[in-house]
Amino acid sequence: MNSRNAGRPKEKNPKDVQLTIRFTSDENKQIEELAEKIGMSKTKLMRNIILGNIDDVNFLQNIGSLPLIQKYKKFITSL
Secondary structure (H helix, E strand, O other): OOOOHHOOOOOOOOOOOOOOOOOHHHHHHHHHHHHHHOOOOOHHHHHHHHHOOOOHHHHHHHHOOHHHHHHHHHHHHHH
């Protein structure tokens, strides 16, 4: 095997740009709690919110769909 081909394959569209955002302690706590409720990392949550719409996440939480989504996710992973 050629040593230049060893390792992980290169992505076609790598996430190679880093963005720094400052939050208050309370805002960070809200983000952590929401990420835990949804079952994803803070990074993935923030990427989805930035590229999507935070109102969608809050709407799902307000109408009670988040617990349903969590139960569905647990059910699917248990299969």
